[in-house]
Amino acid sequence: MKDILDLTKTELQELLISCGEKPYRAKQIFTWLHERRVSSFDGMTDISKGLRSYLASDYVPGALELREVQASKADGTRKYLFALQDDNCIESVFMRYRDWNTACISSQVGCAMGCRFCASTVGGCVRDLTAGEMAEQIYAMEADTGENISNVVIMGSGEPLLNYRNLMRFIDIISDPSGKGISRRNITVSTCGIVPAIYDLAREGGEDEHMQINLALSLHAPNDEKRRKLMPVALKYPLAEVMEAMKHYFDRTHRRLTFEYALVSGENDTAEDAKELAGLLRSIGAAGNGALVNLIPVNPVRESGLVRPTREACEAFKNKLENFGINGSIRRELGSDIDGACGQLRMRRGAGADRTRREEA
Numbered sequence: 001m002k003d004i005l006d007l008t009k010t011e012l013q014e015l016l017i018s019c020g021e022k023p024y025r026a027k028q029i030f031t032w033l034h035e036r037r038v039s040s041f042d043g044m045t046d047i048s049k050g051l052r053s054y055l056a057s058d059y060v061p062g063a064l065e066l067r068e069v070q071a072s073k074a075d076g077t078r079k080y081l082f083a084l085q086d087d088n089c090i091e092s093v094f095m096r097y098r099d100w101n102t103a104c105i106s107s108q109v110g111c112a113m114g115c116r117f118c119a120s121t122v123g124g125c126v127r128d129l130t131a132g133e134m135a136e137q138i139y140a141m142e143a144d145t146g147e148n149i150s151n152v153v154i155m156g157s158g159e160p161l162l163n164y165r166n167l168m169r170f171i172d173i174i175s176d177p178s179g180k181g182i183s184r185r186n187i188t189v190s191t192c193g194i195v196p197a198i199y200d201l202a203r204e205g206g207e208d209e210h211m212q213i214n215l216a217l218s219l220h221a222p223n224d225e226k227r228r229k230l231m232p233v234a235l236k237y238p239l240a241e242v243m244e245a246m247k248h249y250f251d252r253t254h255r256r257l258t259f260e261y262a263l264v265s266g267e268n269d270t271a272e273d274a275k276e277l278a279g280l281l282r283s284i285g286a287a288g289n290g291a292l293v294n295l296i297p298v299n300p301v302r303e304s305g306l307v308r309p310t311r312e313a314c315e316a317f318k319n320k321l322e323n324f325g326i327n328g329s330i331r332r333e334l335g336s337d338i339d340g341a342c343g344q345l346r347m348r349r350g351a352g353a354d355r356t357r358r359e360e361a
């Protein structure tokens with residue numbers, strides 16, 4: 001069965017027109033699905049019985065199944081393992097901040113990018129998620145917590161820019177005011193640096209408009225040599241090209257750029273590294289445009305052999321960056337008492353690791 005949550009409002013309208021229905025029904029049905037979250041077509045009380053049965057013969061209103069939740073006693077972070085219709089599993093994280101809640105969602109089952117510090121990549125990429133599967137992660141977490149999610153980061157398993165079309169459709173669905181209506185300014189896409197897709201993203205919305213979404217780069221090293229050791233994608237896209245693309249995104253959208261930097265003891269956390277990183281960021285004007293470096297003490301993955309620096313070393317790195325005019329922040333360690341790092345829960349459960357795997361870079 002097809003998942004009707006995967007259709008944008010425009011696609012839903014086309015479907016309804018093709019079966020002789022009035023176009024305005026699309027908005028009604030979209031609201032039932034994405035705002036009121038009915039679990040069956042029968043719940044759509046202002047839709048004719050005939051249309052409800054027609055839809056039910058081909059579609060299901062969502063197919064995500066909650067398999068496991070780990071709740072942090074320390075800070076309210078909740079980590080989820082969901083099963084998809086084909087029994088593959090994905091992870092999502094609910095993060096509670098003082099004034100809002102953020103969902104960190106996956107964009108693929110597994111990931112092909114091979115970053116050394118990341119558990120999501122251990123079994124490679126199994127498949128892309130559909131737009132509906134991305135949206136459902138948010139709905140399922142809201143249903144479980146009973147709380148509103150206002151911010152979304154696409155920073156879970158997968159490289160979202162390698163699932164570009166579904167990512168765009170997901171953003172269309174989740175920001176549609178007839179449904180969940182999340183502000184695009186509250187959506188952040190995190191990439192490991194797929195250069196052509198960063199330019200595509202900057203072009204979205206046409207000449208005078210742009211998508212308003214935030215872009216984060218998984219940077220993790222101050223130069224190509226060190227980056228290649230941590231992230232195989234650096235073999236394909238050198239830092240000069242990646243940083244130029246990021247600058248282009250900022251020039252076009254004026255959305256604040258974020259640079260994710262996993263601090264690994266002895267690999268990228270020295271004073272010299274901080275100086276070089278600051279120079280790299282200053283070369284694209286990041287000192288004056290409010291860009292932020294998110295410093296993440298690496299979460300040790302058994303397979304990687306990487307070591308987490310001390311709190312003092314992280315502070316020293318941040319201070320050094322700030323001395324060069326670069327904003328840095330050490331990420332609050334949410335959910336440190338649960339399987340916090342991306343991909344760890346799925347890996348420990350051995351879930352979905354051996355379905356039709358797709359390797360790409």
Ligand code: SF4
Nearest residue numbers: 111113115118121158
């Ligand atoms: S950090 Fe992101 S891009 Fe790298 S392997 Fe993990 S999920 Fe993939």
